[in-house]
Amino acid sequence: MEIPGLVEITSEEQLREVVPWPNQAVVDKVRKELHELDKEWLAHSQFCLIATSAADGSCDVSPKGDPAGFTKVLDDSTIAIPERAGNRRIDGFLNLVSNPQVGLIYLIPGRGETLRINGRARIVKEAPFFDDMIVKGNRPQLALLVEIDEIFHHCSKAFLRSQLWKPETWTPEAMPSRAEIAKALDRKDAELSELEKYYGKSYEESIYKVKY
Incomplete structure (x- = not known):
């Protein structure tokens, strides 16, 4: 460039x-x-x-x-x-x-x-x-x-x-949700509702259950 x-x-x-x-x-x-x-x-x-x-x-x-x-x-x-x-x-x-x-x-x-x-x-x-x-x-x-x-x-x-640890500077809502990003970039064929369910509470609950 x-x-x-x-x-x-x-x-x-x-x-x-x-x-x-x-x-x-x-x-x-x-x-x-x-x-x-x-x-x-x-x-x-x-x-x-x-x-x-x-x-x-x-x-x-x-x-x-x-x-x-x-x-x-x-x-x-x-x-x-x-x-x-x-x-x-x-x-x-x-x-x-x-x-x-x-x-x-x-x-x-x-x-x-x-x-x-x-x-x-x-x-x-x-x-x-x-x-x-x-x-x-x-x-x-x-x-x-x-x-x-x-x-x-x-x-x-x-x-x-960066004021990284100051909560008053945090704006997590500034970006679309992980489900919306996945729908746009990674999993275009998936239904958004399915992705929202996948990345919801069950996602956190499963992080130590998965194996390669």
Whole structure:
């Protein structure tokens, strides 16, 4: 796409002309092992984002959520994340087959900071810790085993700018319902009433009942 007046940056040198090097404290905050405060954060986190990239460079970011503490700490440099059954696309898992590098961001609702972890992931279909990941009778069929390369806490500027945790800024009604979006984009042949029923109360009640 041609955009008149566009000025592109194509090298690290050009980028550093705009964004200077960080101060030493920011550089030094990156660690290779979990601190007790990191473990505490993971124990309270209900949600994370998992970024992956295939060998050809194609990318994916997948949300993962479960009750607080769903990520299991195996040792100071290894964590495990349960995989619950979903739509079977498994985009991130397919990326990991060819490229094990993974980036994680852990959130705690109401907190502006995030915990960031970069490392190498393995897909496992059985391990003793699976028994510790049972939720509402659902034992995961897969999990990610992540060996940590980098871990650090990220400041709250993005959350402060977006006011993400301020309920007075929330406008969920600004968008059509999930059923209406599905009707328009994904399931055009389905009746809207059927989709509204599917994405209703029974949808939430079934999230731990489905298996691949």
